[in-house]
Amino acid sequence: MIALGGIRKLHLDPTKPPVLDGISLKIAQGETCGLCGPGASGKSLLLKIICGLVRPESGTVEVAGADLFDSTADELRKVQSQIGYLFQNNALFDSMTVFENVAFPLRQRARLQHESIEEAALAERVGEALRGVGLATHIEKMPSQLSGGQRKRVALARAVVARPPLLIYDEPTAGLDPVTTAKVYDLLAAERELMQSTTLIVSSDLDALRRFASRMLMIYRGTLCYDGPAAEMADSPNPVVRQFVRGELEGPL
Amino acid sequence: MTTQRATSEPKTYLGHHAFDGARELGRIAALTFLGALRSRRPKGELVRQLYQVGNRSLLFVLVTLGFTGMVLVFQSCLQLSRVTGDLSQVGGEFIKYLIHEFGPSLTAMMLATRVGAGIAAEVGSMVVTEQVDALRMCGVEPVEYLLVPRFLATQVMTLTLAVFGVLSAVLMGAWTAHQTFHVPYSVFLDISKVRSTDVLTGVIKALAYGAAIPIVSGFCGLRTHGGSEGVGWATTRAVVSSSFAVIVLDFLISALALLTWQAH
Amino acid sequence: MTRALLALGTVVLSLCREIGGMALLGCYTLFELIRGRCDGRELVRNLYKMGVVSVPIVSLTALFTGGTMVIQSGIFVQRFQAYGLLGWGTGYAVLREVGPILIGLMFSGRVGANNAADLGSMVVTEQVDGLRALAIEPIPFLIVPRVLAMILAMFCLLVLGDAVAIAGGMVFGKLLLGVDFASFYASFVDAIKLWDLTVGLLKGTFFALMIALTSCHYGLAVKGGAVGVGHAVNDAVVAAALLIMVSDDIWTMVLR
Numbered sequence: 001m002i003a004l005g006g007i008r009k010l011h012l013d014p015t016k017p018p019v020l021d022g023i024s025l026k027i028a029q030g031e032t033c034g035l036c037g038p039g040a041s042g043k044s045l046l047l048k049i050i051c052g053l054v055r056p057e058s059g060t061v062e063v064a065g066a067d068l069f070d071s072t073a074d075e076l077r078k079v080q081s082q083i084g085y086l087f088q089n090n091a092l093f094d095s096m097t098v099f100e101n102v103a104f105p106l107r108q109r110a111r112l113q114h115e116s117i118e119e120a121a122l123a124e125r126v127g128e129a130l131r132g133v134g135l136a137t138h139i140e141k142m143p144s145q146l147s148g149g150q151r152k153r154v155a156l157a158r159a160v161v162a163r164p165p166l167l168i169y170d171e172p173t174a175g176l177d178p179v180t181t182a183k184v185y186d187l188l189a190a191e192r193e194l195m196q197s198t199t200l201i202v203s204s205d206l207d208a209l210r211r212f213a214s215r216m217l218m219i220y221r222g223t224l225c226y227d228g229p230a231a232e233m234a235d236s237p238n239p240v241v242r243q244f245v246r247g248e249l250e251g252p253l
Numbered sequence: 254m255t256t257q258r259a260t261s262e263p264k265t266y267l268g269h270h271a272f273d274g275a276r277e278l279g280r281i282a283a284l285t286f287l288g289a290l291r292s293r294r295p296k297g298e299l300v301r302q303l304y305q306v307g308n309r310s311l312l313f314v315l316v317t318l319g320f321t322g323m324v325l326v327f328q329s330c331l332q333l334s335r336v337t338g339d340l341s342q343v344g345g346e347f348i349k350y351l352i353h354e355f356g357p358s359l360t361a362m363m364l365a366t367r368v369g370a371g372i373a374a375e376v377g378s379m380v381v382t383e384q385v386d387a388l389r390m391c392g393v394e395p396v397e398y399l400l401v402p403r404f405l406a407t408q409v410m411t412l413t414l415a416v417f418g419v420l421s422a423v424l425m426g427a428w429t430a431h432q433t434f435h436v437p438y439s440v441f442l443d444i445s446k447v448r449s450t451d452v453l454t455g456v457i458k459a460l461a462y463g464a465a466i467p468i469v470s471g472f473c474g475l476r477t478h479g480g481s482e483g484v485g486w487a488t489t490r491a492v493v494s495s496s497f498a499v500i501v502l503d504f505l506i507s508a509l510a511l512l513t514w515q516a517h
Numbered sequence: 518m519t520r521a522l523l524a525l526g527t528v529v530l531s532l533c534r535e536i537g538g539m540a541l542l543g544c545y546t547l548f549e550l551i552r553g554r555c556d557g558r559e560l561v562r563n564l565y566k567m568g569v570v571s572v573p574i575v576s577l578t579a580l581f582t583g584g585t586m587v588i589q590s591g592i593f594v595q596r597f598q599a600y601g602l603l604g605w606g607t608g609y610a611v612l613r614e615v616g617p618i619l620i621g622l623m624f625s626g627r628v629g630a631n632n633a634a635d636l637g638s639m640v641v642t643e644q645v646d647g648l649r650a651l652a653i654e655p656i657p658f659l660i661v662p663r664v665l666a667m668i669l670a671m672f673c674l675l676v677l678g679d680a681v682a683i684a685g686g687m688v689f690g691k692l693l694l695g696v697d698f699a700s701f702y703a704s705f706v707d708a709i710k711l712w713d714l715t716v717g718l719l720k721g722t723f724f725a726l727m728i729a730l731t732s733c734h735y736g737l738a739v740k741g742g743a744v745g746v747g748h749a750v751n752d753a754v755v756a757a758a759l760l761i762m763v764s765d766d767i768w769t770m771v772l773r
Contacts, residue, residue, distance in 0.1 A: 053386050073394070081392035091383035108391040313755060317762040324769045328614060331773060354589055362622055366754040370630070374747025381743050481641045481743035485634020488750040492626035493574060500619070504581040507588040508693060 001166060001198045002027040002050060007059035009045060019045055020056065021222035029165075032192060032199040034213030034230065036206055038244065038253065041219045043202045044088060047168055050200070051083055052076050064165065081109050084159035084197075086169040090151045092143040098154050099139045102126045105162045129161040130154075133187055149180040153187070160191050167191065169201040173208070181205070185212060206245060218244065220253075274476075281396050281475070282468050288401035289408075302406035307413060310367050314414045315421045317363050321355065322422025323429045330434045340434055344441030347426055353451040353458075353510070356419035357411075358503045361462035363418075364411060365495040369470035372403055373491030376474030377484040385475070400471040404464070411463030412456065454510045461506060465498040535756070538738065539730045546664050546730075549657045559662035567628045567663075568670030572677065578623045579616070579678035583685030586610050591694045603696050604705030607686040612679055612709065612717045618765060620678045621724035624671055625757040629732040632663055633753035636736025637746040645737070655737075664729040671725030675718055716772045720765065727760040 002025075009020040019042040027033055037043050048054040049061060052068040061068040066079050092101050103126045110117040130136045133153035143151055152172065159167065172188065173181040185208055192199055203209045210216065210230040218226035218233075218241055226233060226241045234245045243251030329343055376399055379385050385395045423442070430436035470491035477487040549555065590606035593599070636659065639645050648655055683705070690696040735753035739745045 048386070051390060053389060077389075077392040077394075080390050083390060085387070085390045087383040087387060089382050091387040093384055093387070094382075105391045108393050112392045313759065317759060320762045320766040324614065324766050327769055332609070350589070354585075362619075363758060366622070366626060366758050367751070370747075370751040370754055374744075374751050378744045378747050480638070481746040482634070482638040484743045484747045485631075485638055485750055488747050489627065489630040489634055492630050492750075492754050493623065496623055496626050497574065497578065500578055500581045500585075504585045504588070507585055511588050511591060511693065 001029045001031070001064060002200070003060075003062040004050070005060040005062075007046070007049060007056045007061070009042070009049065009054070009056045018057075018222055020049075020219075023059075023219070023222075023224050025217065025224060025227060027198060027200065029198055030196055031215060032213045033201070033215045033217055034209040035200060035202045035217045035219070036204070036209060036244070037219035039204075042222065043219060044170055046219065047085075047170055047200070047202060051085060051168065052080055077112060081105070081112055081162070082164050082166060084162065084164035084167045086152075086155055086159045086167075086172055088170040088174065090143075090155040092151055092155055092158070094143050096143075097139070098130070098135070098141050098143065098146070099123075099126055101143065101154060102129055102158045102161050105158060109162055125161060126157075129157040132160075132190070133157045149176050149183075152176065152180075152184060156184070156187060156191075160195070163195055163197075165195075165197050167195075167197050167199045169199070169203075171202055171204065173203060173205055181208065188212065220244075277476070278468075278472050281400065281472050284394065284396040285400050285404045285468055285471070288397040289404055298402045299405060302402045303410060305371070306364075306368050306403070306406045307410035310364060310410070310414060311417065313367055314360055314363055314418045318356070318359060318418035319421040319425040321359055322351070322424075322426035325350075325355065325422075326426035326429045327433065330430060330436070334434065340430070340436050341440050343430065343436065344427065345443040345446035348423055348442075348444055349446045349448075349451055351419050351422055351426075352447055353454040354503075354507065356422065357415045357455050357458040357462065358499065360415040360418040361411060361459070361466065361499045362496060364407070364414065364462070365466050365470075365499050366492050368407055368410075369466050369491045369495035370488050372467055372470040373474040373477075373488045374484060376400075376471055377477035377487040380475060380477040381480055381483055395475065396471070400467060403471065404467045407467040408460065408463040411466070412459045415455070415459045450510070450514045454506065454514075458503065458506050461502050462499050465502060466495045469495045469498050535734070539734045542660065542734050542737075543726075543730050545656050546661050549661050550665070554657040555661040555665060556658050559658060560666055563662050563666035564670060567632075567666050568673060571624065571627050571670065571674060574623060574627055575620055575674045575678050576681045578619060579681040580685040582615055582619050583607065583611060583682035584689040586615060586682070587686045587689045588693065591690070594694065594696075600694070600696050601700060601704050603690055603694065604686075604701040604703065605708035607690070607701075608683060608705045608709045609713060611682045611686065612713045613720075614717075614765070614769075616679050616682055617675065617717050617721040617724060618761060620675055621671075621721060621728070621761045622758060624667075624674065624725065625728045625732075625754055625761070628667060628670070629728040629757050630750045630754050632667070632729075633732040633736040633750045634746055636733060637739035637749045640737060640739045641742055641746060660733050660737075663733060664726070667729040668722055668725045671728075672718065672722050675721040679714070679717065716768075719772070720768045723764060723768065724761050727764060728757045731756040731760065 005024050007020050007023040008018055010018045023046065035043055035046070045054060049056050050063060052061070052063075055069060063079055064082055066075060068076060068079060071079075093104065096104070103122055106117060106122055106125060127136060127139075130139065133156055135150060135153055135157070138146065138150065143154065146154065156172070169188065173184050176184065188201070189212065201209065201213060210233065213230055216226060216228065216230045216233050217224060220240050225238055226236055228236070233241060236242055240252050243253045326343065326347055329347065330340055333340055333343060376385075379399070385399075388395050388398055427438055427441045430441050431438060473487050473491035473494060477483045586607045587603065590603055590610070593606070594603050645655055645659070648658060687698055687701050690701050691698060732753045735749045735756065739749045
């Protein structure tokens with residue numbers, strides 16, 4: 001599903017070392033991967049590179065069989081519309097209602113494929129997605145009228161409404177209280193069961209992440225320092241990984 | 254090896270960035286023009302932008318241009334009454350100047366601050382809250398979606414507001430001339446000096462400004478990075494760059510008009 | 518009818534609040550200035566940030582302004598064959614009206630907007646509250662140096678801008694109209710009095726005060742994150758442009 005080869009992205013400040021320095025990995029169809037690493041290690045950047053939002057200085061990105069940086073703008077758009085992305089800050093369009101926000105990917109996908117979509121069918125699918133996150137009664141509200149957890153759930157509904165084969169979640173639980181966090185993870189698990197899609201998830205909540213994802217990746221100083229089963233992460237031979245997982249103060253980190 | 258890297262890299266980096274910026278500006282301009290020609294955007298957004306750009310700047314333009322009209326008429330009457338004392342020509346010349354120079358240019362300077370800053374602030378905060386990335390993930394080209402309606406609205410409204418601005422300046426100028434120098438309204442409001450080339454120059458200027466302001470400030474807005482401070486920076490840059498674009502375009506178009514039409 | 522009245526009332530009230538806020542800020546600044554409380558290091562830093570850095574944009578603006586003024590006077594000059602009046606027309610327009618206004622507008626865009634954005638993001642990221650917590654008063658530390666720096670920087674930039682605009686007028690007068698430097702200079706020196714320059718500088722300095730007060734006021738009044746900062750910058754430049762245009766009218770009427 002995803003194949004990265006030698007991704008290298010320089011720091012904006014040229015005197016600093018590159019943010020990502022030669023990252024290669026493959027994620028198979030239907031896999032659930034968790035991505036972690038210390039703050040500002042380039043996790044979000046890697047996600048944006050996978051989606052074709054940021055161009056690396058060198059390296060290849062292949063998503064769903066298409067080389068992202070060797071394709072026309074139209075081809076890139078086609079691949080991007082097959083990815084459901086949950087942004088760190090939700091990125092709800094604040095000039096649109098909740099309904100229009102969730103309907104937006106469906107409308108745009110129809111436009112890209114030159115199809116017309118009936119309003120009734122649209123309302124049906126949007127309603128279904130919003131029922132899935134428990135917000136069916138908030139359809140006409142504006143994003144600014146919602147609480148943080150509600151906004152996160154609307155953003156989740158928008159990410160999954162078009163049934164994308166690849167789902168990417170950037171910090172889905174940052175800034176939420178423990179109960180809401182548990183609720184969001186429940187929803188993510190439900191989506192995964194329903195759609196059997198490939199899932200890539202970044203989170204600083206390492207315990208929840210290791211319960212959710214079967215495979216873990218860790219970035220440190222621009223390179224991939226762990227890639228393996230989630231259960232064995234705490235016993236990794238790499239001292240950096242061990243220290244990070246156990247949250248110890250003493251160590252190389 | 255390390256010292257060489259430290260000295261050579263920032264330089265190529267800067268050059269690279271200047272080149273990148275120029276190419277990006279060109280890409281945005283081309284996409285905006287193409288998008289404006291195809292224009293498949295829902296009409297609701299265009300109406301909203303027309304309201305944002307036009308109606309909400311109307312009072313601002315009327316007040317500033319009105320006061321400018323007063324100042325210009327006052328100054329020219331004062332100078333002329335010292336030299337010749339014949340004030341019968343002031344109105345005609347003033348209206349002519351207003352149409353081909355001050356009307357469109359000052360309106361555009363005002364719109365560069367109001368509309369340019371507005372576009373950059375709006376687009377910039379959409380960039381830092383990742384809404385622009387979200388648009389792209391839905392398969393939408395942000396330039397086309399965000400800038401085309403603003404471009405069309407600014408294009409239409411710069412011309413419209415310039416007309417209102419000229420009217421406001423003429424009326425306030427006529428009032429000033431009447432009150433302080435006792436020039437009758439019938440003498441002041443003399444449009445016989447206005448030629449078709451003056452009107453054409455004014456319209457060309459308004460159209461050029463109306464294209465430059467949204468493209469330049471949209472470019473500044475889309476290049477925003479880094480939180481609330483970044484939005485502030487982008488807005489500042491948009492005001493300065495679009496005002497400067499207006500001043501340069503004014504000079505170029507005036508020079509061209511002088512060379513083509515006045516020479517004969 | 519009641520709704521219209523309500524809307525009008527809201528507008529008037531908010532207008533009063535903004536103007537009152539600016540006047541109050543001006544009084545505080547003056548008060549602190551008289552007591553001599555102004556952070557010296559901040560003043561120097563702001564002078565550099567506002568003055569030195571704006572030199573290129575002000576010079577370029579002035580150059581093109583001088584050129585445009587020559588073209589506009591040129592239309593007259595060609596019609597009446599009055600080549601001897603070009604220096605006077607350009608000089609008078611640049612020194613008294615167009616110079617202060619255009620350089621003022623550019624200054625407002627470059628420095629005023631920047632200042633509002635700077636203060637606004639300090640408010641949003643709670644740095645102003647942080648200063649208070651450290652027992653540093655925001656007005657003498659943040660506002661007084663900025664207001665003072667803006668006025669001083671604008672005065673110097675205006676002198677520079679006037680010179681560049683007149684020089685630009687000479688060059689473009691030669692290139693576009695064929696008026697040689699000597700006759701331009703002669704008519705400039707003959708007709709322009711020191712008073713014209715003084716009026717322009719007085720006006721420009723007053724505009725700088727207006728820019729300083731609007732940008733500090735809107736910057737400190739920011740609410741609500743990145744979107745709020747953008748709005749504050751927008752409001753600050755619009756208010757500054759309005760005040761520049763309106764006060765220019767009053768100055769012109771008063772100082773003939």
